Amino acid sequence: MSEAQDKKTIIVFSGDLDKAIAAFTIATGAAAMGSQVTMFFTFWGLNILRRPEKVSTKKGLIEKMFEIMMPRGPEKLGLSKMNFLGLGPRLMKLVMKKKNVQSLSQLIEMARDLGVKMIACTMSMDVMGITKEELIPGLEFAGVATYLAEASEAGVNLFIG
Amino acid sequence: MAEVKVNARSLQCPGPIVKLFKACQGCAAGDVIVVEATDPGFKKDVEAWCKRTGNELLALEERDGVFIARVKKT
Numbered sequence: 756m757s758e759a760q761d762k763k764t765i766i767v768f769s770g771d772l773d774k775a776i777a778a779f780t781i782a783t784g785a786a787a788m789g790s791q792v793t794m795f796f797t798f799w800g801l802n803i804l805r806r807p808e809k810v811s812t813k814k815g816l817i818e819k820m821f822e823i824m825m826p827r828g829p830e831k832l833g834l835s836k837m838n839f840l841g842l843g844p845r846l847m848k849l850v851m852k853k854k855n856v857q858s859l860s861q862l863i864e865m866a867r868d869l870g871v872k873m874i875a876c877t878m879s880m881d882v883m884g885i886t887k888e889e890l891i892p893g894l895e896f897a898g899v900a901t902y903l904a905e906a907s908e909a910g911v912n913l914f915i916g
Numbered sequence: 917m918a919e920v921k922v923n924a925r926s927l928q929c930p931g932p933i934v935k936l937f938k939a940c941q942g943c944a945a946g947d948v949i950v951v952e953a954t955d956p957g958f959k960k961d962v963e964a965w966c967k968r969t970g971n972e973l974l975a976l977e978e979r980d981g982v983f984i985a986r987v988k989k990t
Contacts, residue, residue, distance in 0.1 A: 784930035787937035788968045856928045865934060
């Protein structure tokens with residue numbers, strides 16, 4: 756690589772399957788272009804990082820409700836359009852598989868492999884009652900200042916909402 | 917100077933450039949990477965990738981729907 760490494764930052768606010776795929780496609784693509792990529796997950800975007808299995812946690816009633824109602828991980832996310840009560844994502848995954856497009860889980864794996872930094876927003880985690888134990892390993896936990904510090908060094912900054 | 921073959925056929929975006937990037941990481945300067953891809957976006961993407969990463973695109977041809985790019989690591 757001839758040039759100095761440049762940075763790219765992506766805020767993932769949405770927890771929709773299609774938007775998450777877009778975010779991770781850009782992230783892995785940017786990493787493959789030699790960029791240092793940081794993804795900052797906030798609000799619904801945190802659901803992308805949830806472990807698929809149930810994790811026993813001690814929580815208040817509202818947090819417990821959030822836990823039950825929100826999707827657990829990439830396989831459970833809905834589409835932002837044409838969701839049709841969950842039929843949409845199933846069709847989408849079928850088509851993607853047929854056309855050999857990588858699944859969201861594979862993209863996340865690829866992003867890790869390429870050294871994409873993933874940060875979970877601690878404030879959103881607190882609001883939604885999501886604990887570290889419920890999220891996949893290998894994440895960093897931080898707030899808006901960390902994101903801003905990264906973003907101000909980045910040449911590209913995206914908000915996926 | 918080694919020549920490395922990368923089969924990225926049937927892979928969709930961003931598969932081919934990720935494969936190219938990984939192959940490039942394992943190469944020494946002067947090595948040539950030959951990538952074969954069927955993703956129609958790869959033609960433009962490999963040009964952009966080379967421009968961005970500073971590697972040299974020696975040749976790019978299309979044969980029966982397969983793009984074959986020869987990239988020299990600089």
